Amino acid sequence: MSSGDKQEYKLTRISADYWRVTIDHPPFNIFGPQSIPMLDQVVTEIERDATVKVVVFDSAVPGFFQTHFDFVPPLETTTSMAPGSTGLPPLPDIFVRLTRSSVVTIASIRGRASGVGSELALACDMRFASREKAVLSQFEIGGGFTPGGGPMVRLPRLIGRGRALEVMLSGNDYPGELAERYGYVNRAIPDAELDEFVDTLARRISSFDKQSLADIKQMVNASTLPSNTEVAAEWSSFIASVQRPAAQRAITELMGLGLQKDPDVEVNLPRYTAKVNARH
């Protein structure tokens, strides 16, 4: 695994049946090609363990749950990777496996969940957001391309056509309370209570019968998950669009303004995507 010397996904076995995966890639929890094998390894461990029932995803980096794809490495670094066990390219493969896994997954969102961060949250079974400190977004349209990791197929099923189109066509920020109103997260919880709320819920679920948890999830999946064909189509749309001139220009300009370097750009992404799309 060419993941360098830093494991971005820190797996903690709180107990045999309750694990925590903490995203730790400061300063912004950016997700790059090198993150793929690391997240893949975590998901593989989840799949192979016969005991674990619940996994909580959270972040160790203040201000960020997980943000967008890393625009520095060449796209080929990602597109040249071998497909995963579902036959899908690695990133959609990982998210599909999370949704299909018999293990229950909970996203505990504090800070920005933009792009891949929102997609990871949408691949979890439940999402709880800090009322004061969580922000979800699919900002991609502001960079001139489409999302690729699931929201085009998962978000409409979760929050309906109108709100899903708004989220993805505006590229705007959705803070905790608004995200709850839209159904983008299960609930927005006061920040001071979020950790205990999620921990209590996770412990409760992890005390239940593993087989019945799996049975319930599998039956719910049958009427709610997109097909692999739809997931693949979304990824193809992302790969095609991100190579078009409009995206290349917008991304170059965003990088020039300080994307991935200046916290102000990462924190106020909708303002900067507006800037690079102003009449030119």
Place this chain on the structure above:
Amino acid sequence: MSSGDKQEYKLTRISADYWRVTIDHPPFNIFGPQSIPMLDQVVTEIERDATVKVVVFDSAVPGFFQTHFDFVPPLETTTSMAPGSTGLPPLPDIFVRLTRSSVVTIASIRGRASGVGSELALACDMRFASREKAVLSQFEIGGGFTPGGGPMVRLPRLIGRGRALEVMLSGNDYPGELAERYGYVNRAIPDAELDEFVDTLARRISSFDKQSLADIKQMVNASTLPSNTEVAAEWSSFIASVQRPAAQRAITELMGLGLQKDPDVEVNLPRYTAKVNARH
């Protein structure tokens, strides 16, 4: 009909086109094998009547709309019953017939609607809950088994994958206002206004053209109801899981703690399901 000397579903013809079915099986409105032919008879009367347009389901028992399946009779009492007119086993058969009926059904929920009570409400066309006194839940996972009467196929279509998984994997209580936020009920109404609200709505609907009411419901059903195959799969999941050792142990322990006898257990079910699932 071997329903004993007490009719648990009291049918009141408020007018030719507006009926009320009041659940009256104190002290907890438990639903047992003996309830099945009684509810079946009520649904059959609804199906055969050429005039009725609206039926409201409510409860005569303080604190309970309708609670869970009776664990005292042997399972065979239920599984040996002949299938209903849909070809499904009796309980899912009754709920499917309610959803497909041309008559409009409204659940007026005051008190606990756990397990079968929540499932009956989900089989109705609309649900209104007392803001202060209604509590919905699918507690089954806390007993080591899966739901069987519809929520695994109906709840995700109603409230989305994330919230449906939370409800069924946590087995927690959802009071009126939270149930409204999740879309689990249409609306939570202040308790003092609930009866008049539902009565006004029912009278209004019952004044409209019966054929057009049926046409609208049928067309909405086409894109929203699960197939009978899915309904059957959920029932099979329940029957299989409830016979597994994990469920047998949890149910025995719950009964030992006072389930079906002690009001404290019925009213605080999530606390007691936590207790019997604590590390052992």
Place this chain on the structure above:
Amino acid sequence: MSSGDKQEYKLTRISADYWRVTIDHPPFNIFGPQSIPMLDQVVTEIERDATVKVVVFDSAVPGFFQTHFDFVPPLETTTSMAPGSTGLPPLPDIFVRLTRSSVVTIASIRGRASGVGSELALACDMRFASREKAVLSQFEIGGGFTPGGGPMVRLPRLIGRGRALEVMLSGNDYPGELAERYGYVNRAIPDAELDEFVDTLARRISSFDKQSLADIKQMVNASTLPSNTEVAAEWSSFIASVQRPAAQRAITELMGLGLQKDPDVEVNLPRYTAKVNARH
């Protein structure tokens, strides 16, 4: 085009990529057979333009976004029209083309959106409502017939079976805030802020890459739009039901009470539909 001397849909090109369509048919923005070719022309212009990205629909008539179908002209005026490019009758054809168009459409709802007005809003990609001044409804059942322009197939997918049945079986009014809670609109915005909110959003979207906007919309459409067969079935249901005696009687009585003439009837439609359906 036999639309008389008044264009009911006023098209303003705010910029090459951001248009506004203002409904201007005082006093109630009633939609009649003569409106069909006018709205068709606007939609055709949207389809044929290579540059436009966003179209906002709003109203110039105080108190009304767009209200119901005109009951004065004989039904044959509508049913004798040639089908549109989708092969569907003209009104459902127009709405289907709006939903499938690569252009992003936003309904800015101030005043009543009853019947066709609600259907036009549901055919848009997003809906924002004045918190104080918007009212949505599908009042048709109160006239003894079923909706025809989309809500039977679009509303359940947007807001779920329970709330969609309530809206269409009750024929009641849904003011802005309640419409938001139900997901009937994306958001209810304080009236004083609505215009700026929608304008800011529309300008933002119109600054983005046209191809990526279209890609996102198309992929969301794949999992959210009804088939043309379902759309056709709804229209047939409307045409059949509106010719039945129950509808003919109710419409005649509503017209007698002042429908399409007296503002009190248009503004308090649920009260008048109750009146004509009182026991007789």
